Amino acid sequence: MTGRAYRRLCCIGILILIAGALLLCPAAAGLAQYRIHTNVDYAEVYFDNDYRGQTYGGVLTATVSTTGTQYQTVEIRKAGYYTVSQDLPYIPDGASTDLYFTLAADSGTTTGTLAVQTTPSGASVYINGIYQGTAPVTVNGIRPGTYTVIAEMPGAESVTKTVTITGSEYRTVTLNLAGTGDISFTSEPSGAFVELDGTIIGTTPHTATDIEPREHQIAITKNGYYNWRETIDMTGGGARYVYAALRSVTPENEISIRSIPAGATIYLNNIYQGETMENGYFPITDLATGQHTILLRLSGYDNYEETVSLSEGQTVTINADMEEGAGSTTSTTPTMSGGTGKLSVSTSPPGAEISIDGSISGRMTPATITGIPAGTHVIYTRLAGYTSAEATVTVTAGKTATLSLPLAPSGEATPVPTESPAPFFFPAAGLAAILLVRCRNTR
Numbered sequence: 188m189t190g191r192a193y194r195r196l197c198c199i200g201i202l203i204l205i206a207g208a209l210l211l212c213p214a215a216a217g218l219a220q221y222r223i224h225t226n227v228d229y230a231e232v233y234f235d236n237d238y239r240g241q242t243y244g245g246v247l248t249a250t251v252s253t254t255g256t257q258y259q260t261v262e263i264r265k266a267g268y269y270t271v272s273q274d275l276p277y278i279p280d281g282a283s284t285d286l287y288f289t290l291a292a293d294s295g296t297t298t299g300t301l302a303v304q305t306t307p308s309g310a311s312v313y314i315n316g317i318y319q320g321t322a323p324v325t326v327n328g329i330r331p332g333t334y335t336v337i338a339e340m341p342g343a344e345s346v347t348k349t350v351t352i353t354g355s356e357y358r359t360v361t362l363n364l365a366g367t368g369d370i371s372f373t374s375e376p377s378g379a380f381v382e383l384d385g386t387i388i389g390t391t392p393h394t395a396t397d398i399e400p401r402e403h404q405i406a407i408t409k410n411g412y413y414n415w416r417e418t419i420d421m422t423g424g425g426a427r428y429v430y431a432a433l434r435s436v437t438p439e440n441e442i443s444i445r446s447i448p449a450g451a452t453i454y455l456n457n458i459y460q461g462e463t464m465e466n467g468y469f470p471i472t473d474l475a476t477g478q479h480t481i482l483l484r485l486s487g488y489d490n491y492e493e494t495v496s497l498s499e500g501q502t503v504t505i506n507a508d509m510e511e512g513a514g515s516t517t518s519t520t521p522t523m524s525g526g527t528g529k530l531s532v533s534t535s536p537p538g539a540e541i542s543i544d545g546s547i548s549g550r551m552t553p554a555t556i557t558g559i560p561a562g563t564h565v566i567y568t569r570l571a572g573y574t575s576a577e578a579t580v581t582v583t584a585g586k587t588a589t590l591s592l593p594l595a596p597s598g599e600a601t602p603v604p605t606e607s608p609a610p611f612f613f614p615a616a617g618l619a620a621i622l623l624v625r626c627r628n629t630r
């Protein structure tokens with residue numbers, strides 16, 4: 188080996204030794220080490236309130252820089268023990284020193300308990316950055332204060348929650364790592380609007396995705412049906428199925444009336460309906476649920492009166508045996524040409540309760556009501572979930588007045604009602620046109 192090659196080999200060896208020293212000796216990098224020994228495990232070590240770690244196996248090795256600002260004090264903390272501290276001794280580059288601490292139990296300190304649960308279970312739990320185990324886990328001896336609880340699980344985003352312990356309380360917290368979920372909505376009938384937390388998201392059938400893991404308010408609505416509401420808990424994520432059986436606001440509620448003898452005039456809630464028939468029953472349909480008063484009158488017979496209580500979808504049959512007596516000496520049947528007419532009322536949506544001049548008629552839209560005295564009447568309609576509507580209509584003797592009232596959902600302006608033209612409108616318009624033509628011809 189030549190002298191030059193030998194010198195080159197020696198230089199390489201020296202460089203290797205220097206590099207090894209830099210890696211193995213803290214002094215070469217301006218570092219030193221403190222070895223903190225405690226009589227209990229999991230004691231928290233702070234240098235000038237800077238958290239350095241937790242003792243395990245009775246020791247924690249903390250590496251510090253010997254350049255720049257130096258740490259001055261070391262403090263050892265553990266829940267349920269008195270805190271101890273001392274000044275940090277100076278150590279030169281590359282050196283290390285051992286510090287020993289004995290923590291005494293603090294029997295007079297009030298501590299609490301924190302139970303941590305996760306959904307799903309099995310997540311790693313950390314309190315103020317210190318690992319506590321897998322959920323569900325219960326941590327005792329927690330001093331009053333505010334703590335940061337973190338749950339972690341592979342394949343899921345970590346969840347953080349801040350918890351305050353005020354004393355010797357037992358506190359339970361649940362952290363959800365399940366993520367979002369899906370809700371599938373169906374209804375009978377279909378085509379109903381789906382509201383999620385007050386926002387319409389579609390019509391049934393409908394599937395909503397990426398639902399946040401918490402409680403949600405659901406409403407299923409459809410014109411002509413009562414609103415359906417429910418609270419659903421999605422904290423566990425996953426898929427949920429919601430089925431709403433909607434109840435119609437216009438059920439086929441009916442009272443069927445027959446009398447012996449026939450021909451008695453029928454009044455429902457003091458509103459004329461017609462006369463009982465020789466064969467079969469006289470039906471009164473589209474009635475609201477609740478109580479209704481039926482009155483039958485027939486000349487030479489005592490009045491027959493009965494109160495009927497109707498349930499949804501129910502048909503009540505009345506068989507009235509009229510008893511002879513003073514009764515009415517003359518027929519009380521309204522004469523259509525003598526001062527009464529009919530009133531046909533409809534609403535959009537249907538199913539609204541009808542009141543005439545402040546009296547509940549017992550009928551629900553759409554309905555045609557007979558025996559309405561000729562003149563001007565105030566019609567009032569009411570339907571749950573919609574703004575009540577009111578209109579004035581003129582009934583002509585022997586004619587049918589038609590009234591259509593569009594109902595606005597609650598919170599919106601009430602639409603303007605529409606009434607069909609009076610029966611004499613078209614003849615009057617035709618006469619005006621003829622007169623106009625004659626005047627032009629005269630000129």
